[in-house]
Amino acid sequence: MKLTEIATTGNWETLQNASADADVNRAYTSDLLSDVMAHAHDSDILITIQAHNNTVAVASLAGVQAIVICNDRPVPGDMLASAQKENIALFRTKANQFETSCMVGKMLEV
Amino acid sequence: MNRLPDLSLETSPLTLVEVIYSTAIRDVMSADPIVVTRDTPMSTVQQRMRDHGVSGLPVAEEGRLFGIISVHDLIEILQQGKLHMPVSDCMTERVVTLEEEMPLSMAISTFSKYPYGRFPVLNAAQRLTGIITVRDINVSLVNRLLQQVSKFESMLDSEVTPGLALNRVFQTRKHDFENGGKASTTIKKHLVEHHVDRSLVKRVAIASYELEMNQVVHSIGGTISYRITPEAVEILVQDRGPGIANVDNALTEGFTTADDWIKSLGFGAGLGLPNAKRVSDIFFIHSEPGVGTTVKAVIHLQKQTKEQEA
Numbered sequence: 001m002k003l004t005e006i007a008t009t010g011n012w013e014t015l016q017n018a019s020a021d022a023d024v025n026r027a028y029t030s031d032l033l034s035d036v037m038a039h040a041h042d043s044d045i046l047i048t049i050q051a052h053n054n055t056v057a058v059a060s061l062a063g064v065q066a067i068v069i070c071n072d073r074p075v076p077g078d079m080l081a082s083a084q085k086e087n088i089a090l091f092r093t094k095a096n097q098f099e100t101s102c103m104v105g106k107m108l109e110v
Numbered sequence: 111m112n113r114l115p116d117l118s119l120e121t122s123p124l125t126l127v128e129v130i131y132s133t134a135i136r137d138v139m140s141a142d143p144i145v146v147t148r149d150t151p152m153s154t155v156q157q158r159m160r161d162h163g164v165s166g167l168p169v170a171e172e173g174r175l176f177g178i179i180s181v182h183d184l185i186e187i188l189q190q191g192k193l194h195m196p197v198s199d200c201m202t203e204r205v206v207t208l209e210e211e212m213p214l215s216m217a218i219s220t221f222s223k224y225p226y227g228r229f230p231v232l233n234a235a236q237r238l239t240g241i242i243t244v245r246d247i248n249v250s251l252v253n254r255l256l257q258q259v260s261k262f263e264s265m266l267d268s269e270v271t272p273g274l275a276l277n278r279v280f281q282t283r284k285h286d287f288e289n290g291g292k293a294s295t296t297i298k299k300h301l302v303e304h305h306v307d308r309s310l311v312k313r314v315a316i317a318s319y320e321l322e323m324n325q326v327v328h329s330i331g332g333t334i335s336y337r338i339t340p341e342a343v344e345i346l347v348q349d350r351g352p353g354i355a356n357v358d359n360a361l362t363e364g365f366t367t368a369d370d371w372i373k374s375l376g377f378g379a380g381l382g383l384p385n386a387k388r389v390s391d392i393f394f395i396h397s398e399p400g401v402g403t404t405v406k407a408v409i410h411l412q413k414q415t416k417e418q419e420a
Contacts, residue, residue: 031376033375034376035381038381038388042308057319058291058319060298061316062315086295
């Protein structure tokens with residue numbers, strides 16, 4: 001599924017839409033960055049409540065294309081700036097990690 | 111007088127040895143020196159020395175060297191008030207000379223052997239063609255060494271720019287989450303730009319990021335150095351403390367000493383070192399409480415020795 005399509009389909013606020021028309025087909029849900037680092041795949045969507053700069057660093061290193069911040073956590077400006085710099089999409093939702101995972105699962109028809 | 115440093119072949123830097131052995135005295139000396147003849151009166155010698163700012167003159171006629179007259183000889187004559195005397199009565203006749211074709215090293219050793227400030231230089235036909243002073247040698251050595259140094263510097267530059275090979279050192283500071291991951295991100299980009307296999311890049315990224323964040327989270331700060339060759343990526347992290355009390359525990363998945371604040375940021379789950387070790391082909395850790403921790407992680411780029419997908 002194209003990232004741009006996901007951005008418009010999901011029940012979330014788009015904070016930063018990646019310009020590249022990347023393909024995403026999986027997701028990884030975790031709040032432990034070392035765990036994300038070790039197990040997330042290229043072209044995953046990352047579902048997490050870790051709303052800070054280091055999440056973008058991990059996403060970039062792991063090859064993650066998009067980050068969904070759950071529970072409507074506030075996203076600091078430097079995180080948004082990093083996401084723009086690294087060309088990683090950033091969404092925010094009121095839903096929790098489980099609800100978001102279910103929603104993304106349906107979108108990706110997993 | 112200051113002694114010259116030991117310029118022997120065995121102890122000198124090769125560049126210097128090369129310069130002093132490959133340079134001929136002819137290229138360093140002052141050619142066509144001002145001379146006086148044997149019948150020149152000492153009053154004229156005084157005038158020539160003053161006019162040309164020299165403290166010694168060869169005595170020569172049609173290229174044939176008869177002696178040398180120095181400012182010391184002149185002072186003696188002045189004291190005796192015998193300025194009318196001809197040079198032949200005052201000069202030093204037994205003169206140490208050098209030859210044009212000799213290497214500069216020969217001139218240097220001659221200057222260390224004798225207390226004289228200059229030596230006449232003769233050609234193969236024993237005719238006077240120049241004079242050499244310590245100043246001539248200094249100027250020429252500095253110029254030649256400068257050329258060599260710029261040559262080396264331009265070689266250094268050209269080694270850094272092309273290709274995958276890279277040496278880089280980054281600093282980390284305690285709890286500087288703002289910059290945490292900077293080193294790893296920079297290195298990952300470099301590897302991707304040079305078309306390193308994605309799964310290898312991922313393994314480097316994991317090892318690098320975990321070790322980098324370990325320094326940010328746990329240590330009081332340190333360095334993370336990368337040595338990248340076409341064969342391998344070598345990551346060396348060194349911190350200044352506090353050190354790990356039990357390394358075996360630290361390498362056990364799930365064991366952590368992180369506080370709640372660190373955990374709330376998504377770190378300190380006890381996965382860092384085990385992750386880094388898992389993806390490395392070579393992994394070495396040494397820690398001493400109160401001193402610091404050193405970790406070396408190597409990932410081979412040539413063949414995938416670790417089969418698992420990172």
